[in-house]
Amino acid sequence: MVSNTIKLSLGSLLVLLFFNCKNAEKRDKNVIKISTDTCRYYRYDAGQIISNLGCKNCHLSLNIEKIDDRGSTTFRGLAAMDSLKLIDYAFTKKHKGWYSKSGTLKSAKMDTLSKCEIKGVIRYIKDFGRDIPVAAQ
Amino acid sequence: MENSLINTLQMHFALLQNQPLTGGIVAKNLRITDNGSGELSLYGDFTITLKVLDLTTNGAPNLNSLMTFTQQVISNKLRGGGYKSGVIIHKYNSLQKKFDRTKTWTYSIRYNFNITVNVTQINMLSQLKGNDFVLAVVDSIGYQHTDQYGRRQSSAGLTQGDGGPATVSYSEWQKNKYFGVHEFFHTLGLDDIEDSSKKNRLMYHLGDNAGQIVSDTERGNMLNFLMTNIGDITQKNYANINLNTVTRLRTFLNNSTNGFKYNKAKFR
């Protein structure tokens, strides 16, 4: 358990460092808004990012199965995945390169997400599987 | 996977037999047009049904008027169509009238849906089907959460999110008639707002809420949710897939973390 957590954190760190280096130039211009120390999770903001990227258009959130009848991974299926695998597939490899600067889906601007935003997106996805109830007032 | 397959088969069977489709989302006369330069327009007549299950211990004498109010607000908030840009989906082939699963494309989508909303009371669990939307009315909810400002907040309603069962505390619902709509809009995929500059929004869920605005983006997201799998638009008629509603409601109500108080004799 402990070693898993360490592996996970080290892994995330490596992945995110790689991500950060690649986008360092762009980021400097915008001035880093949030440092890692002050990275806080706002469910709503993470949901907005997911909505803007359109994740749920392919990874359907209504479905109760992990894979839908078209063979695509549902949002629930994503939630059941390992965080590291999610980061790796979604952000590092950018869905086989579809979301890279020269990819077919480059307009989705996945490259502009900060480390903190990526962390938030992953947590939002993981929370979906845990069925954390949404509280009103 | 099997469930959605069975559900799809059942739906086709119902259509063949000329039986009426049932479920939370039933759509007829579906149609799609492609303007050839990246804009799709979707058309259809939708019926959205929310089933209200009264699980209160002492009954809910004002339930009818709360349900009527909820029906009116949902209708109003979903009215007027919607627009979403930058939607990445499979490429639509207008000649073959189907989505090409080997290609993806970025579209702008116009939603031109006529939406009829039903909010109906059910008295028995047998009236609840696997692909229905449900709002269970309970005595109280013990669940507390910490908001982004670090304050503890109690709950007037709880919902499992996208397609999931919704609940509302009867006494709280009487204090704020909009709680039923707020909870149901979680079922339609909207998230809570805690940003203090957005207190006038329906989805702002802290105690100092001061309005019921639903933004164009939120409406667009709900209309997008009604046609979750855009490929379904190429069928003439459609009903949403199995959501395991009865089992999920039971699990949700029995989860002690949520602290529901309700008349268990009404939910067997």
Ligand SMILES: [Zn+2]
């Ligand atoms: Zn809420």
